[in-house]
Amino acid sequence: MAQTPSIPKGTRDFSPVEMVRRNYIFDHIKSVFNKYGYLPIETPAMENLSTLLGKYGEEGDKLLFKILNSGDFLAGVNDDELKEKKSAAIQSKISEKGLRYDLTVPFARFVVQHRNDLVFPFKRYQIQPVWRADKPQKGRYREFYQCDVDVIGSPSLLNEVELIKIIDEVFGLLKMNVVIKLNNRKILAGIAETVGAADKMIDITVAIDKLDKIGIDKVVVELKEKGLSDEAIEKLKPILFLKGESAEKLCKLRTILEGSETGIKGISEIKTVYDFINGLNLKTKVELDLTLARGLNYYTGAIFEVKALDAEIGSVCGGGRYDDLTGIFGMPDVSGVGVSFGADRIYDVLLQLNAFPTETLNTTKILFVNFGDKEAAYCLNLLEKIRAAGINAELYPDAAKMKKQMGYADSRKIPFVAMIGENEMNENKISLKNMVTGEQKPVDLTTLLSILQME
RNA sequence: GUGGAUGUAGCUCAGUCGGUUAGAGCAUCAGAUUGUGGUUCUGAGGGUCGGCGGUUCGAGCCCGCUCUUCCACCCCA
DSSP states (O other): OOOOOOOOOOOOOOOOHHHHHHHHHHHHHHHHHHTTTTTEOOOOOOEEHHTTTTHHHHHHHHOEEEEEEEESTTTOHHHHHHHHTTTHHHHHHHEEEEOOOOOOHHHHHHHHHHTOOOOOOOEEEEEEEEEEEOOOOOTTTTTEEEEEEEEEOOTTHHHHHHHHHHHHHHHHTTTTEEEEEEHHHHHHHHHHHTTTHHHGHHHHHHHHHHHHHHHHHHHHHHHTTTTTOOOHHHHHHHHHHSSSSSHHHHHHHHHHHOOOOHHHHHHHHHHHHHHHHHSSSSSSSEOTTOOOOOOOTOOOSEEEEEEESSOOOOSSSEEEEESGGGGGGEEEEGOOEEEEHHHHHHHHHHHTTOOOOOOOOOOSSSEEEEHHHHHHHHHHHHHHHHTTTTEEEEEOOSSOHHHHHHHHHHHOOOOOOEEEHHHHHTTTEEEEEEEETOOOHHHHHHHHHHHHHHH
16 A cells, blocks of 8 residues: 555544444434524535634634635736735735634624524524634644524523523533533623723733633733733732622622623623523533633623533533624624534543443344345345334345355444345245344244344 | 654554664454354465655664644633
8 A cells, every 4th residue: 555545634534433423412412402493504614704804813813724716826916925925915815715713603694694584583503514723632623513503683681591501401411511601791891991901801801711720920920911000900809819609709799890880781691691590400500700701702791611520621612692793794783692512522521431322333233144146136125124114224235255244244233134045035034143142043024023123 | 823742564552772574462354164243273465664854884763854643832612
């Protein structure tokens, strides 16, 4: 063999076993989405770059995969630009399409484009791969699936509550222990306002997000670097060290943020959500986490993040409310909220915890041994009847040696093998072998069907 | 984007101080067994030692560059 072929960095092949497991995740997620009245959509893998650029911040733009224009892509580039290797200037001329980076922005585009055909509030789900030109590492891929649920066109906090319920139900079905972390961008804005650095909200949230990891001293250093005054930092400190249960924290926070209208609004939003979910029978803990920031800057209200409790991995689900995502596409004042399940990370967690059900790969119930053309033709008739009864069955395609055909059944873990040679054909019988017990006996078709259906 | 590690058969990995023809287990294929799998025994195939260049009489081993994979940071699902 020449060189073994390979696939691009950060991408993966999925074997049949892996696909069975992935479908196990997708099927459960879909069933919950459907149950709450969400409808499926799909959008193309590639979007116009104008749709994608500028929506994910500067970092995000760098992580977009760009698609080279077809045909003579250098035609519009002038010699000077080429000679000076001005990548940025040339890029916009040679590439006008890119692979989608998430499902939310394409969804916003979809909503604006089809607004006249949609009924609002529009509840949709979308399960498709997305691509990021990130450096791959543990739990991070360049091609991965997101499972998005969003409701757009309704400002009601009942939607937040519904999403929390959906998260609770999905992870309940998958038997995964998780904690839902909840925060609100308005509170973060209120904090920034209160300490007198309203314009530094993002910097403040990113820094306090690291509090657990790097400790207060380094956070202070980082905030100073970002240009926050000592005075502001002193005001911020008591907020960072708020202790207690979520309700208690909220109460204290309300006093601190008194002067900020936005902050108070954020608190009352969170409180409303809590009041609703307290009446529900949630298995998952919903924790108020003031350090939860989330990078995407289009969030304006609630933000969610779900962490697996029994595995060291980043978040397995995240999302939030965005008040004006469609505004950038010319449709202002439409509020939406949604979350995204990271199927690949959920997969990694379940695998690590050995939490996949076992009997998932027995796709074929019975294999017919091939003894030659005459016998095979006879088997084909039987197969038709067996399959009509809803049983997965196959005939070995070649009249290979018995050892080979039995070995095939064995390694495919097919539980039954049917052997029909000249004798069986004459007697109108099927020699049925149970591959688990090794037991073998001649049966007629009716008996065979009832044995297979019992399993 | 920054820093660290890694790469030998399809897979997991040995390979001494730089020294003859690079090994093992698993997997694959064939035979023992022409209508019976798993277990066993015998045999076979399979290598650009990640790639390119350098040092050397001689490189899987030393040096440089590059790519891959993994880990940390940044960020993120």
